[in-house]
Amino acid sequence: MTVQPGWYTDPAEPNTQRYWDGGGWIGAPLPADATPPPGPPPAEPEPPTSPAPGTPATDAPGSPGGTGTTTTATPTARPTSGLPGVPGSPVQPGPPGAPPVNGVPPWPGAVGPPSPGQGGPVPPAWGYPPSVFPVFQEPRPHGKALAPLGARLAARLIDIGAVLLLNVLVNGWFVWRYVEEIGPVYREIVRRSVAGNSSTEGLPPVSAQADWLLLVILVIAAALWFAYEVPSVANTGQTFGKRVLRLKVVSLGTDEKLGFGRSARRWNTLGLPTFFWYCCGLGFLLQLVDCAFVLFDRPLRQALHDKRAQTVVVRLDRSVDTPSPPPTADRGDTPGGPTS
Template structure:
């Protein structure tokens, strides 16, 4: 017995018509597919009068094979419910002998979404990747068997390879740490301040001669409980403040750029044992690159008076090597294509400078 319930369905022999299926076979005449069928089975057809049997030869030339009785819908036919009607609960696929068409899949359970287009069954043994796993970038290759990272190598955050990379050593020298770089910068600041005391001291003394009377009057009014007057700078104070900042910026440039251009070391860098070198060679980088390196940091001194904007940018730039864990280049190092390396006393580079076609250390 077929599991298909009785009802009107499209005739598999002629899809432009529909017929009634009583659970065992087709009954009644076919009607157009777009016609509204009756609620039940079609009315019984009147029996036609028996016709006299036709005369047949006693021995036909070609024996006729009787057709097999139709026991159910033809192979390949899949019952479909009327438009807008969901499959009933407990619906099962067609029984054996009724092959579904190519690509047919049983409907998913009620409340479950069907798989997306193109979905394929995962291979045997497949497991869900751990949380946070990311697919490797194109071109990644599995390291060879027995591969071990370089001793002391640190894993790179966000690097496309899942294993630790060896530390970069430009020209055979270790990169300078952030602590030594900040110490050298503080020593250089003190040295530039001493130069300003010598060169800018006279201009600062003239500035204070105009500033102190204004400040005393302001303080006296505040002590007396009166509204203090607005402090307004004199014309000479405005001129002297611009001159002091300009001279201070120039002193910093003359202190740092020539020493970096010739030896790669200022007084602070020489004391802590670090040096500025180009990424492509160990020879002096020259004044043009040294000026470019200084300008990305020192030129912001001219903007100190804008709510301290220049001072904030210089502070962040001094900490910018933290944002480059591979080469530890500050923003001014990237502008001049330089790196800061550690040069202990009495040592020299152990590797020749990289040529233009060499990619040692990933620096070219």
């Protein structure tokens, strides 16, 4: 059993109606508010065809072999539109026994809910229309694509290496003094471990100077990181690592410079936990959670420090910043032609 023939709204032209003969649309469309005839539409007049070259269109009386009748070509079948809502698609009748939806026979193999105004469910091969299941589109802040996670990680590693180099130059002496202070304790612990002794009694005491040295090291490390990252992000939105990877920190609200205040707020969430490294590495754990938040945040892929400052990291288009070469003089050479 097929869909009953009759007049239905044409999904390709909602303001018209056409006749469905059980296998496809036939006849000329009528206005949607017009009263259609009770049966199929009358046959459309066949368009005149031009005769082939050298063949007379009519046999004129008196001509050799002329009979006075008009010669016409065999009429071709009028193409019909198939998939509702898709003009010019091949004819695909609805499944047996399926009633019309919104006045239009459904598509074959239809699954899922009907799309409003489309006349029926959507076939699996075409996917669901945006009106039923909107296709997710990644946001583009200020017209720029979000930075890939791999590029962000690479840029952060470059920045860590740069800050580490600064610490070697500025903080190196304090680190060496700290190692000298705690060296006897660790050497005794290692000696006992090799001997199979896990006792902690009788270990050399750690001097109070070691605690002060550790605090000074952390303060200098945080200060160097702050001086490296905050001013550059405030002015250009880029650290050295982000410049190498062509990434940029931008504000969600405006495309202007972040400014020192917003850049400092962004760094504080990630940089201040450095002082908690003093507490058995607690600061490193907080920083790890902050940076790993981009793996789960959608749709802007913001880390916690990005959310605090209302910023997002985007990727710069190479075609925007790369200057185009100056145009060469036109010598009138044609494409593919010889050159002088």
